[in-house]
Amino acid sequence: MTGSVLVGRAPSPGDISTGYDAVVVGSGAGGLTAAVCLARQGRRVAVFEQHFTAGGYTHAYRRPGWEWDVGIHAGGEVFVRTPVARIELDGARASGVVLADGTQVRAPVVVSAAGAQNTFGTLLDDGDGERSAVMRRGFPFVLLFLGLDGDPVEPGLPRHNLMVTDGDCDAFFDGTGVRTSGLFLSFSCAKDPTWTAQHPGRSTGEILAYVQPELFEPFQGSRWRRRDPAYLALTAELTAELLDQLHRHLPRTRGRVAYHELGTPLTAEHFAGWPGGSLYGLAKDVAAFRDGRRPGTADWLRPRTGIDGLYLAGQDCLAGGFLGAVTGGLLAAHEALD
Numbered sequence: 001m002t003g004s005v006l007v008g009r010a011p012s013p014g015d016i017s018t019g020y021d022a023v024v025v026g027s028g029a030g031g032l033t034a035a036v037c038l039a040r041q042g043r044r045v046a047v048f049e050q051h052f053t054a055g056g057y058t059h060a061y062r063r064p065g066w067e068w069d070v071g072i073h074a075g076g077e078v079f080v081r082t083p084v085a086r087i088e089l090d091g092a093r094a095s096g097v098v099l100a101d102g103t104q105v106r107a108p109v110v111v112s113a114a115g116a117q118n119t120f121g122t123l124l125d126d127g128d129g130e131r132s133a134v135m136r137r138g139f140p141f142v143l144l145f146l147g148l149d150g151d152p153v154e155p156g157l158p159r160h161n162l163m164v165t166d167g168d169c170d171a172f173f174d175g176t177g178v179r180t181s182g183l184f185l186s187f188s189c190a191k192d193p194t195w196t197a198q199h200p201g202r203s204t205g206e207i208l209a210y211v212q213p214e215l216f217e218p219f220q221g222s223r224w225r226r227r228d229p230a231y232l233a234l235t236a237e238l239t240a241e242l243l244d245q246l247h248r249h250l251p252r253t254r255g256r257v258a259y260h261e262l263g264t265p266l267t268a269e270h271f272a273g274w275p276g277g278s279l280y281g282l283a284k285d286v287a288a289f290r291d292g293r294r295p296g297t298a299d300w301l302r303p304r305t306g307i308d309g310l311y312l313a314g315q316d317c318l319a320g321g322f323l324g325a326v327t328g329g330l331l332a333a334h335e336a337l338d
């Protein structure tokens with residue numbers, strides 16, 4: 001992607017040590033929280049991130065003339081463009097990771113903040129059929145990045161987020177309703193008192209909505225920026241639907257949209273590594289949690305994994321969303337330091 005705000009650095013030969021006190025897989029909110037907590041307790045920590053910038057679902061984007069800040073900025077020793085291929089076990093204990101280029105990195109503590117499916121299904125491949133069987137993906141999303149003419153006041157952009165749940169949400173989640181649901185509109189530029197001085201006459205924002213995963217199944221395996229014309233037609237239709245919703249809820253944005261770009265579940269899978277492009281990782285529905293009468297399918301998800309030395313951080317070890325990811329990182333570090 002051109003013009004992302006790059007955080008972290010790609011390692012040069014010799015940069016990565018053969019051993020650390022702890023390695024963290026994934027540099028989203030969960031991974032970075034765990035890494036910072038461990039480092040502040042004096043541990044030598046390396047974070048490995050597959051993408052070319054750190055931050056996971058919270059990294060910032062730029063396009064010529066436009067900037068979207070969807071979350072946090074990291075600092076520190078974070079190796080980007082460094083996918084982890086495998087978590088190493090020494091007997092029944094985690095002992096480090098193997099990077100995609102074959103480099104072995106040893107550590108008595110491995111924190112995986114790359115999601116449960118990636119951790120147990122790919123990085124560990126522990127063959128635990130029971131565990132795999134109960135891992136159900138959450139819903140994916142489409143994300144429309146917007147550039148608007150005018151400072152945030154002119155198009156009437158709110159400082160608060162808008163969550164729109166009109167329509168039949170149950171039918172959507174049953175797969176019998178509309179293609180998108182659960183609209184979320186956010187304009188961080190309106191909350192930033194320094195925005196207008198830095199970007200006079202311009203505003204940015206994001207519209208996020210859950211989307212039916214089946215729509216993107218025909219395009220699985222296609223490559224970013226080399227997608228099929230049918231995929232481009234689908235994204236154009238979804239973009240038009242989301243713009244309609246924007247104008248319905250914020251009418252003063254009409255005629256002011258100067259730039260838009262749609263991210264899909266395939267984009268999320270490509271950049272943030274979540275299988276199926278899930279927004280909140282594994283399904284966080286009623287069945288996932290114990291309801292007092294029966295156990296939840298996700299009850300086994302904990303920062304302490306049952307494998308000595310391996311900890312799960314991020315939104316899959318606790319709850320979905322930014323707070324769930326950060327709390328998951330905090331708890332994983334706490335368990336690792338215990």
Ligand SMILES: Cc1cc2nc3c(=O)[nH]c(=O)nc-3n(C[C@H](O)[C@H](O)[C@H](O)COP(=O)(O)OP(=O)(O)OC[C@H]3O[C@@H](n4cnc5c(N)ncnc54)[C@H](O)[C@@H]3O)c2cc1C
Pocket residue numbers: 025026027028029030031048049050051054055056057058070082083084085113114115118143206208271272273274279280313314315316320321322323325
């Ligand atoms: C536009 C947008 C708006 C949002 N708004 C909100 C909001 O208002 N409130 C809220 O609560 N949540 C929101 N969310 C969701 C929230 O951002 C996420 O739930 C949270 O950031 C997830 O953090 P995480 O650390 O668990 O995962 P991620 O941030 O996805 O981090 C996982 C990282 O692991 C990396 N990785 C995966 N596999 C490997 C591998 N093999 N080797 C190395 N690295 C790997 C990925 O590249 C990724 O960087 C929003 C998300 C988006 C996209």
